[in-house]
Amino acid sequence: MGKFLLGVIITVLILILAVLGFVALGFYPTRANLEPPQWERHFAMGAVDSSMERHAPRVTNPLTPTDENLEDGMKIYTMNCASCHGTLDRKFSAFGNSFYPPAPNFISDPPDDPEWHTFYTIRTGIRYTGMPAWDKTLSETDMWKVTLFLSHMDKLPPAVQDYWKANFNSVPVTPDEKKEGEEKHDHH
Numbered sequence: 001m002g003k004f005l006l007g008v009i010i011t012v013l014i015l016i017l018a019v020l021g022f023v024a025l026g027f028y029p030t031r032a033n034l035e036p037p038q039w040e041r042h043f044a045m046g047a048v049d050s051s052m053e054r055h056a057p058r059v060t061n062p063l064t065p066t067d068e069n070l071e072d073g074m075k076i077y078t079m080n081c082a083s084c085h086g087t088l089d090r091k092f093s094a095f096g097n098s099f100y101p102p103a104p105n106f107i108s109d110p111p112d113d114p115e116w117h118t119f120y121t122i123r124t125g126i127r128y129t130g131m132p133a134w135d136k137t138l139s140e141t142d143m144w145k146v147t148l149f150l151s152h153m154d155k156l157p158p159a160v161q162d163y164w165k166a167n168f169n170s171v172p173v174t175p176d177e178k179k180e181g182e183e184k185h186d187h188h
């Protein structure tokens with residue numbers, strides 16, 4: 001029994017050393033200009049979802065979707081998020097696609113998560129990705145406003161749709177477009 005245990009411990013130590021050696025000798029890739037493989041995406045997204053389930057408070061948005069709040073949310077999005085997540089004029093930009101993993105484009109594929117989920121992601125960011133935590137940059141109210149905008153992106157009231165068209169010279173997201181985006185999702 002003693003010998004068996006010693007064998008197990010030595011095997012585990014050798015495996016740990018092998019992993020450390022693999023990393024220290026530069027075999028572990030650190031470049032970002034590749035598509036993450038499917039298994040890695042699956043594993044990492046599972047980890048993010050489980051952590052969210054455990055840590056994120058189930059809070060409700062204190063704001064109501066008035067025209068003013070949605071327009072504010074649109075402005076906050078344009079100033080802070082659009083460079084990575086897609087601009088409202090719908091022009092393609094390679095920047096958001098150059099992260100590992102790439103930033104999802106919210107104009108072709110708006111988030112379909114509950115608001116507490118989106119709010120928590122915005123406030124705390126996502127470790128080991130390009131998604132920063134916004135709690136030191138944006139106020140609570142501004143984070144709720146941009147959350148509101150994201151969850152109402154395909155059902156904006158007419159005045160806010162007009163505001164989008166007038167300022168960005170493009171058409172707002174439609175419910176059909178959002179559905180198409182969801183069908184492309186692999187993690188829900």
Ligand code: HEC
Nearest residue numbers: 080081084099101102103104118121122126129130131146
């Ligand atoms: C510098 C680039 C960058 C900026 C700026 C940025 N994000 Fe992100 N964001 C990312 C990346 C990259 C991911 C993907 C992380 C992943 O796949 O796990 C992400 C993920 C997210 C997600 C989770 C999406 C999902 O489907 O689970 C939300 C929500 C989000 N961002 C909202 C925002 C908001 C709102 C802003 C502006 C206040 C913002 N982001 C600004 C890069 C950015």
